[in-house]
Amino acid sequence: MTTLPHMIWLRSFEAAARLGSFTSAAQELNLTPAAISQQIRLLEQHLGAPLFTRLPRGVALTDIGHAYAQPIRKSFTDMQEATNGLFARPAKRPLRIRASISFATLILAPRLGAFQKDHPDIDLQVSTSVWTPAAGKEPVDLEIRYGHGDWAERDIRPLGHRFGILVCTPDLARGLDPSDGFDKLAEQAIHIIGSETDWGQMATLLGRPYPHTPPIMKVDSSLMALQVLTTGSGAVIVAEDFARDFLDRGHVICPLPHRLPLSRSFYAVAPDHNNTNPDVQTFCGWLLQSINPDESPDNLP
Structure with missing residues (x-):
């Protein structure tokens, strides 16, 4: 009984038989065409039968080579499927x-x-x-x-995110007088673009006239506004949940107990084709x- 050939010989033979070319098999397996030719020659010597006919331009399977290629290809396919089925992680x-x-x-x-x-x-x-x-x-x-x-x-x-709160730097909070605290904060206001009216609404909530003091700056996100505060400058009205971590770390202070009901909120929106x-x-x-x-x-x- 003929012993089983080396796996690398069989892999080279399967690729060459499937692709019809030693050169293409070499490219797929990251080998040289000469290495593929040598491995197939060793396989033929081991089996005692020619598997390919060498032609002036390429190679062609012999009858026995064609018959041998089918079960070899099936064996590699079965091994790949078994490996994937038992050990491969499911695609994310x-x-x-x-x-x-x-x-x-x-x-x-x-x-x-x-x-x-x-x-x-x-x-x-x-x-x-x-x-x-x-x-x-x-x-x-x-x-x-x-x-x-x-x-x-x-x-x-x-x-x-139904409520907004007014937060400021710790230094600014320490110098506030309850009688004019909001006015002092408004003088250091940072406006978030798209939410500029929050300051007027907070003044209404407090029952105070809004001084309409120009903001010290305008930024395009709550994140940027809070980051500016950590450098020691300003006051801003932001969604309560946005400020929570900054408050917990002591980077900002909420000097007023009032919470401003926000007319807008955050929503999770799924496109209709994907809901x-x-x-x-x-x-x-x-x-x-x-x-x-x-x-x-x-x-x-």
């Missing part, structure tokens, strides 16, 4: 999410590690923009938007529960 399913840079950095980023741990089969791909959906030209599976929730899509879920995607539903459910941990999942939108 991509889930493309877009959010404003503030929401992505301050809300999503601290929580995404926990989601990945619980859902290793989902390949999260998070992109950011200053304003959504204005910058939303690339297709996504889920978008976190800020607004009134009156978009055309059918699957729109509120995520909270039945189970991974979108999984992520939305997780995000709602993560942001509102005290609420029962049954009561969430």
Whole structure:
């Protein structure tokens, strides 16, 4: 009985028989054509039969070579399928999410590690923009938007951020007098573009006239405004959840107890063509529960 040939000889033979060329087999296996030719010659010597006919331009399988190629190819296919079936990790399913840079950095980023741990089969791909959906030209599976929730899509879920608070630098907070504290803060106001009216609304909430003092600067995101405060300058009205980590670390102070009801909020918005995607539903459910941990999942939108 003939002993089994070396695996490398069989691999070279299978590739050459399938591709009809020693050169193509060499390219596929990262070998030289001479190495392929040598390995097939050794296989032929081992079997005692010619497997290829050498032609002036290329090679052709002999009858016995053709008969031998079929079971060899099936054997390699069976080995590959068995290896994939038993040992290969399932391919991750991509889930493309877009959010404003503030929401992505301050809300999503601290929580995404926990989601990945619980859902290793989902390949999260998070992109950011200053304003959504204005910058939303690339297709996504889920978008976190800020607004009134009156978009055309059918699957729109509120995520909270219903209140704004006024925060300032610790040094500025220490020098405030209760009688004119808001006016002093307004003199150091940082306005977030698109939310400039928050200061007037906060004045109304406090029952005070708004001094209409020009802001010391305007920025295009809550994240930037909070970062400016950490350098020791200014006061800003931001969504309460955005400020939480900065407050906990003592980087900013909330000198007034008042919370401003916000007319706009953040929403998870799934495109209509994708609102039945189970991974979108999984992520939305997780995000709602993560942001509102005290609420029962049954009561969430």
